[in-house]
Amino acid sequence: KDVYAVIGHPIAHSKSPIIHAYFAKQTNQSIHYGRIFSELNAFKETVEQFFARGGKGLNITVPFKLEAYELAQKKTETAKLAQAANVLWYKDGELWCDNTDGAGLTRDLQRLLKHQGASLNHAKVLILGAGGAAQGVIEPLMLEKVGQITIANRTFAKAQQLVEQFKQSATSAQVLLEAIEIQDLAQSDRDSSDAFDLIINATASGLGDASPISKELLKAISNSKTLAYDMVYGKETRFMQDARELGLKASDGLGMLVEQAALAFETWRNFKGADSTLDIDGAIAAV
Numbered sequence: 001k002d003v004y005a006v007i008g009h010p011i012a013h014s015k016s017p018i019i020h021a022y023f024a025k026q027t028n029q030s031i032h033y034g035r036i037f038s039e040l041n042a043f044k045e046t047v048e049q050f051f052a053r054g055g056k057g058l059n060i061t062v063p064f065k066l067e068a069y070e071l072a073q074k075k076t077e078t079a080k081l082a083q084a085a086n087v088l089w090y091k092d093g094e095l096w097c098d099n100t101d102g103a104g105l106t107r108d109l110q111r112l113l114k115h116q117g118a119s120l121n122h123a124k125v126l127i128l129g130a131g132g133a134a135q136g137v138i139e140p141l142m143l144e145k146v147g148q149i150t151i152a153n154r155t156f157a158k159a160q161q162l163v164e165q166f167k168q169s170a171t172s173a174q175v176l177l178e179a180i181e182i183q184d185l186a187q188s189d190r191d192s193s194d195a196f197d198l199i200i201n202a203t204a205s206g207l208g209d210a211s212p213i214s215k216e217l218l219k220a221i222s223n224s225k226t227l228a229y230d231m232v233y234g235k236e237t238r239f240m241q242d243a244r245e246l247g248l249k250a251s252d253g254l255g256m257l258v259e260q261a262a263l264a265f266e267t268w269r270n271f272k273g274a275d276s277t278l279d280i281d282g283a284i285a286a287v
């Protein structure tokens with residue numbers, strides 16, 4: 001059996017083994033996929049040991065994605081854009097890395113929006129938060145040719161920093177990129193045509209029991225077609241509950257996890273370009 005694993009710190013709760021086992025079964029592949037815990041200062045050794053023993057591929061999760069990127073000898077364009085990697089494998093004697101998180105998110109968003117007869121193309125997107133999670137979604141959204149990205153954060157300066165960082169790519173992608181303090185979303189003179197098509201909660205607030213914006217504010221900046229997306233999974237957050245109570249469509253980030261796994265599986269098992277072969281809905285239901 002070919003051996004794969006996900007490596008992280010912590011790792012016990014990772015759902016990746018379930019997802020990969022599902023895809024393997026669906027496509028009649030004989031693989032073993034496990035979980036590896038790495039000490040914070042031992043990532044490189046752990047990875048080298050895994051491949052020295054014949055391991056075929058690794059998924060990388062928090063907090064090792066930067067280190068994985070630096071460790072690899074060959075990097076895909078997507079990994080270079082993100083400067084971080086969540087997939088490692090050997091090809092022709094060289095260690096390759098890729099980043100499938102961004103495409104995983106946009107594939108999930110496109111799938112959800114399609115149900116509503118919408119797409120990311122020209123969409124008005126609001127990102128709540130300006131930390132690592134928010135930073136990782138900006139390039140992938142621009143690749144899908146969204147029309148506008150508004151970054152709203154509790155701390156305005158951090159939103160402003162992200163806008164600075166991505167200003168050039170936004171100009172070449174013809175995306176309107178702007179920063180705002182979350183509270184100021186309420187003050188701008190809005191009419192219903194100003195509603196966002198997509199609101200992504202990329203703050204860490206869902207881990208507690210709060211939403212980064214009040215229900216009233218969420219109502220003021222959305223309409224019945226708005227998709228509310230929380231990047232965390234495994235939990236119905238306050239943000240998602242509010243959205244549903246307002247009649248919006250809401251989703252957690254489980255589909256993103258499944259899609260990034262599907263993209264890694266396709267690379268490892270040579271299913272490249274075969275988007276439709278893997279049963280995404282089935283895998284989401286299985287975890």
Ligand code: ATR
Nearest residue numbers: 129130131132133134154155158203204205210212
């Ligand atoms: P991650 O890598 O998960 O994005 P991070 O870099 O620590 O984590 O960023 C956390 C983000 O969640 C920040 O945008 C933070 O806002 P501040 O920059 O103002 O701190 C946001 N955040 C965390 N808790 C929040 C809360 N209760 N309400 C609103 N925003 C919150």
